Amino acid sequence: MSAQPTIRLAVPESVAAGEVIEIKVMIQHAMESGYRRGALGERIPRDIIKFFRCSQEGKTIFAAEFHPGVAANPLLTFHMRAERSGTLDFVWTDQAGQRWSKQAELRVT
Amino acid sequence: MRLLNLAAVWLGSLAIVAPVYAGTMSSSHEQPISGYHFLTPQTRALQDDAFANPGYLWVAAGAEDYEKKQGTGSCMSCHGENGLVGVATRFPRFDEKAQTLLNLEGRINVCRTEHQKLPALAYESQELLALSSFVAEQSRGMRTQVSVTGGAQPWFRAGEDYFFQRRGQLNLACQQCHDQSWGKMLRGDRLSQGQPNAFPAYRLEWQTLGSLHRRLQNCETGVRAEPQALGSQAYLGLELYLVWRAQGLALESPGVRR
Missing domain, CATH: 1.10.760.10 (Cytochrome c-like domain)
Incomplete structure (x- = not known):
């Protein structure tokens, strides 16, 4: 795949105001721990995502810090109270500062 | 009480294993x-x-590749939106034109080289895995023939x-x-x-x-x-x-x- 990893989001399309909704996100990433060795005994360097942040118009809804023990292709499930419509911004930042993001529209009725 | 609980757990695990053992004698x-x-x-x-299954990351990537115009055209320009439903059940199959046996991966590469005029994808490359899992997923639940x-x-x-x-x-x-x-x-x-x-x-x-x-x-x-x-x-x-x-x-x- 290209430099942009596959990101999957599960956000309800339309929700009632005040309702608590479940959000699921998954990103394709090897989450190489840095503790493994290759077939020839060489050390495989650490390559992990360090931070995840979900925000709505700048306001953080959920944030997480990742560590080397997290499995590949991390899946996160979290909840939020839907108060207003707006774009949800999901951003992953890896150890080198590279960022990947995807947006979803939340419509509160 | 604790013993009873243990017995219940043991019986429970036996129940899960039982259907597996039922056929041990037959090939x-x-x-x-x-x-x-x-x-x-x-x-x-x-x-x-269907969300937590990480395999769907590759299926989603394959779906994107399927629609992307590459070489002489996208996969979808020939096969349509749902043209490959059930196809994976028929592989591997003997290809009369190539006079060889092709599995799904091999067939995708024949499509690329002959119809799209693109170089074949390396076996186990991310691109080929994405396409093969996307095609195979369309036959999910069907039986092979x-x-x-x-x-x-x-x-x-x-x-x-x-x-x-x-x-x-x-x-x-x-x-x-x-x-x-x-x-x-x-x-x-x-x-x-x-x-x-x-x-x-x-x-x-x-x-x-x-x-x-x-x-x-x-x-x-x-x-x-x-x-x-x-x-x-x-x-x-x-x-x-x-x-x-x-x-x-x-x-x-x-x-x-x-």
């Missing part, structure tokens, strides 16, 4: 049982959840021979584990029948999605044999034999395996 191709039934409930749940006659017959015979031939330092044939001994414990794991119906599958051991041929290489290094190349004739024949042997099982790709 695997007479009563095929999917590798799904040899998994823990947690791993089964991971496969069944491969032909083992005509041009496919010599391949089938070769694959069958491969399955029954002892190899490696441990001097074991596929058949000794997967026909004679399935259901027994092999160290910490219960031996499955070695059915191929979940591939391309996400393996927890790999932490990624991989092809059946990669899985076969793992089996061979397990018995300390020299693994064949991915996409090699030996593995193509063996794949045909395995798919024939699994007839009656529904395709599960993208499956999740341990």
